[in-house]
Amino acid sequence: MPRLVLAGALAFGVVASSVMAGPLVDRPLVIAHRGASQYLPEHTMEAYRLAVAMGADFIEPDLFITQDGVLVARHDRSLNATTNIVSVAATNPALFAKGTGSGASRQYNIDNLTYDDILLVSARSRGTSGYAVPPNAYYTGSERFVVPRFTDVLDYVFDLWRETGKVVGVYPEVKTISGQPAYNRSIADAMLAALADPRYEGLFDGSRNHVFLQSFDLSIIQHLAERTTLPLVFLTGICPTAAQLGQIAEVAQGIGVSVANVNQACVDRVHEAGLLIHVYTLSNANPSLHETVYALGVDGIFSNAPDTAKRFRDALYPEPVSEPTSLALFGLALLGLARFRRRPAA
Numbered sequence: 653m654p655r656l657v658l659a660g661a662l663a664f665g666v667v668a669s670s671v672m673a674g675p676l677v678d679r680p681l682v683i684a685h686r687g688a689s690q691y692l693p694e695h696t697m698e699a700y701r702l703a704v705a706m707g708a709d710f711i712e713p714d715l716f717i718t719q720d721g722v723l724v725a726r727h728d729r730s731l732n733a734t735t736n737i738v739s740v741a742a743t744n745p746a747l748f749a750k751g752t753g754s755g756a757s758r759q760y761n762i763d764n765l766t767y768d769d770i771l772l773v774s775a776r777s778r779g780t781s782g783y784a785v786p787p788n789a790y791y792t793g794s795e796r797f798v799v800p801r802f803t804d805v806l807d808y809v810f811d812l813w814r815e816t817g818k819v820v821g822v823y824p825e826v827k828t829i830s831g832q833p834a835y836n837r838s839i840a841d842a843m844l845a846a847l848a849d850p851r852y853e854g855l856f857d858g859s860r861n862h863v864f865l866q867s868f869d870l871s872i873i874q875h876l877a878e879r880t881t882l883p884l885v886f887l888t889g890i891c892p893t894a895a896q897l898g899q900i901a902e903v904a905q906g907i908g909v910s911v912a913n914v915n916q917a918c919v920d921r922v923h924e925a926g927l928l929i930h931v932y933t934l935s936n937a938n939p940s941l942h943e944t945v946y947a948l949g950v951d952g953i954f955s956n957a958p959d960t961a962k963r964f965r966d967a968l969y970p971e972p973v974s975e976p977t978s979l980a981l982f983g984l985a986l987l988g989l990a991r992f993r994r995r996p997a998a
Contacts, residue, residue, distance in 0.1 A: 673919060673949030676928055679969045681952030682961045683823055684708035685933050686727060690957040691790045693777045694734060695725040696797040697804060702790065704812070708958035710821035710864070713805050717839045722767040723802035723846060729829060730759040735773040735799065747772060763835060770799050782935030782956050802846050810852050819855075821862035822847075825887070826876075828869045840872055844880055858882045864930075866908060870900075877903040885930060891918035897925035908932055908954070911945060919948045928952070936960055943968065 687699025688706055700711045713725035731737045737760045741748040750765055751758045762770070775797035777784040786793030802824065809820050824843055828836040847856040847863065856863050858881060866885040867873055873886050886900050887908040900907060906928030909918060914931050922929040931945050932954035942964040945953055955961035 673916060673923075675949050675951045676923055677951050678972070680946055680950055680965060681709045681821070681930070682707065682958050682965055683710040683712055683821075683930065683952050683954045684958040685712055685954040685956050686714065687711055688790075688956070688958055689777070689783055690936050690955075690960075691784050691788060693775045693784060693791075693797050694956075695727065695800065696775050697800050697808060698791075698797060700800075700805060700808065703958045704820050706959040707962040708820070710823045710862070710952075711805070711809075712823040712825065712954065713800075713802060714825045714827050715802055715839050715843055716762040716827050717835070717842055718762055718765055718767050718770065720766040720768075721838075721842065723839065723842050724762060724767065724770060725800050725802060725805060726762060727827070729761050729763065729827070731762065731765075731770070731773065731799075732759055733778045735770075735775050737773045740773050744772065763829065767801065773799070775799050782933070782937045802843065803849075806846060806849075806852060806856065810855055813855055819860050819862050821864070822856065823864045823866060823885075826865070826867040826869070826872050828867065828872060833871065836869060836872055837875055840867075840875055841879075844876070847882070864906070870903075874903050883928075885928070887932075889913060891915075891921065894921055894925065897922060897927060901925050901927055906930060906951070911941065914945065914948065914950070916948055919950055923949070930954060934961065939964075 684700070684703030686694035687696065688702040689699055692699040692702055695713060703711050714727040715723050716726050716729060717723050726734065728734060741751060741760060747769055750769065751760045752764065753759055777786070779785050805822065809822055812818055812820060826836065826840045826843060843865070863882050864885050865876055865880070865882055866887055868887040870886060873884050876884055883905040884903065885906040885908050886904045889910045890913045891909050892900060892907065904927070907922060908930045911931050911934055919929055928951040930952040931950050933956065934942050934945065934953055935956040939957070939960050942953060942955065942961050946965055946968050953961050
């Protein structure tokens with residue numbers, strides 16, 4: 653059974669009859685996949701801010717590192733699909749020269765560009781299923797969106813905490829390039845250095861349980877495990893076997909599994925290995941799937957639509973009633989019982 657706070661419900665005589673498997677956490681997470689990317693261009697500060705306004709517990713920046721050593725939030729190595737770089741480069745010979753390939757297949761890869769190069773372009777949505785298509789309620793499609801640095805994301809979370817006391821989780825992913833292990837490790841090392849920057853006053857040291865680090869590359873997870881105590885999540889398309897989970901548990905605290913391959917047996921097997929399970933990626937392409945997956949007892953969901961994820965999560969796992977409120981409800985229930993007992997017989 654999920655770890656729900658039922659004191660208030662029981663005080664009023666409501667009987668809980670859920671038969672769902674339970675997550676390892678008190679309440680499964682809402683993880684904003686690339687921000688609120690259902691509604692705004694992915695990996696933009698606007699998408700991250702909207703996700704937080706919608707109630708996401710965590711925001712998820714994917715990380716690549718530029719030619720001049722700046723971590724940027726992008727999912728793809730190439731900027732072609734998520735920025736207007738092709739059209740910008742067409743009138744900028746210096747930028748065009750940094751592309752690889754020819755014709756329609758010419759790609760502009762982050763590792764070949766400086767951050768100043770990237771500032772010349774505007775981020776946009778890839779526009780595929782589950783991602784923003786303008787115009788919508790949040791933007792028209794004519795706005796300019798800056799590709800943010802990882803430090804921009806951390807600055808936002810830090811400033812929000814200092815100004816309001818609200819702690820938003822960060823869930824960065826180390827992206828990798830096949831055959832370039834040194835480059836991949838440089839992303840991991842730069843990420844750890846950014847999180848440990850003294851200017852953040854220890855906000856990202858893990859003591860508030862609001863940092864996860866992730867990668868599809870097990871060698872990166874191993875590299876991180878040797879350098880940090882922050883919780884690590886190994887991403888995989890399929891659900892690993894019990895033996896594989898045992899090996900993963902030696903270096904990680906959780907796994908991320910594709911929604912296409914998650915079921916009750918998978919969730920149970922992961923939990924039996926003592927690992928968290930976070931499922932990716934859901935969207936408004938199938939809103940009710942959020943409910944189905946949360947009901948499996950997973951520990952979190954990556955969703956492009958954090959408002960939808962939160963709505964289904966909250967329905968299945970109501971926000972716990974605070975202890976003073978629980979005591980007050982219990983007292984009211986006792987008072988009602990006493991009045992009932994004092995009622996004279998008809």
